[in-house]
Amino acid sequence: MAHLQLSSVGGGGRSAAAGGGGDDMEDVALLGSYDEEMGAPAMGGGAGEEEEAHVRVTGMTCSACTSAVEGAVSARRGVRRVAVSLLQNRARVVFDPALVKVEDIIEAIEDAGFDAEILPDSAVSQPKSQKALSAQFRIGGMTCANCVNSVEGILRKLPGIKGAVVALATSLGEVEYDPSAISKDEIVQAIEDAGFEAEFLQSSEQDKILLGLTGVHTEIDADMLHDILKKMAGLRQFGVNTTLSEVEIVFDPEAVGLRSIVDTIGTESNGRFRAHVQNPYSRGASNDAHEASKMLHLLRTSLFLSVSFDPCFSLAHTR
Structure with a gap:
């Protein structure tokens, strides 16, 4: 499988695609500003x-x-x-x-x-502070360099697009855009309106969420949940903790939503597992209460032992 390799934004020339002499990794020039x-x-x-x-x-x-x-x-x-x-x-x-x-x-x-x-979405005095995302799209229907130039030209004229490169050999395009000015769906629509097929794949954005779990108690349960999560598009990494009955997930919010993650866990496990957003404050309070209970138990044990082995207490008690 060939891949699209992009260097960080920052200068240099641009070419539609550059072959890699026997290597299946295709190099594409820097995203133009x-x-x-x-x-x-x-x-x-x-x-x-x-x-x-x-x-x-x-x-x-x-x-x-x-x-x-x-x-x-x-x-x-x-x-x-x-x-x-x-x-x-x-x-x-x-x-x-x-x-x-x-x-x-x-x-x-x-x-x-x-x-x-x-238009009301004009960004006055803030063009340099806007956050840009880099997203990858699969583009179908391209047959020659003219198609590549056509798609790149269309993308670069869209509002909010900061740069775009398209590779014919892999049918992939990398687009840097301002999500407050244009959405990934609008980018797909613009490509399709030009007569090509387009599909959003992934973006550079990421978010982290902690989900509480019910039904996950053993390592077998954790393995089953792992198999469900690794099949989901948009998930970057995740870790299941059976002791605390929770899972921490890093995901691409442009590719998958939180509701979709929660629903998929329940659906793919046939209702065996359920997930809910974990409140970090309640979790912290629960941990604090658990720690306080342990400290109280240790204090009681310490007092009992000190009294039991106090010779003055023992002498007074025998009299």
Whole structure:
């Protein structure tokens, strides 16, 4: 089985795919920066403050329309970068608020013959603080390098996409995106709208949850639960503790939900096992109570032994 190998984001050139000379591991170049894909800063764009606006653009019907919108907006002084998506009818504009206003951007688009409206999900003054996820998708229907270029071009024009690379040999694509601007389902839909098949596989996101268990008492029970969990997509690692009747799971929340994990444990065990979210505070309180009970027992034992072997106590008791 071939794999997609990606280096960390940070520079270097890009190629659609590079074979590995007999090795089944395929190397793919670094994820390109979305800012780089949007172009170099416009005239007047220094190192000042940046703001970002998302604009709904209606009336576009082809790539010539998107080019017209990009040209009209980028011509405004103070606009740093602009990307227009025909599929999403959206424009993402990064600009210097000291040189250009959102109203000027809207005016530029309308002057080009299109309708424009600022969207409420614009991330003003926060483009660099947004958390990005890296997700892997299986892409079907690609037959040549032109298909690869087409898919990559579509992805990079979507709002919230920071970078994308696609490998023809493995039919895999790696997309870096802002989950607050676009979802994995919207990425899949955009690829399918372009005539290709798409399926989300996994993301770089991870979460940890502690589940309490009922019905898991022996090592045989733990082995059975282990077999159920290892078949679930989206689970990164897990550990079953039969003594405390709990399981700690690290999972990909983009690939599987907590409710699905709980339901699958019950369904696949035919109701033999049940899982529930463990409250760490109640667990801590239970442990504290157990420890307090042990300390009280030790104290009573210590007092009994000290009294029993106290010679003064023994002498007084005989008198």
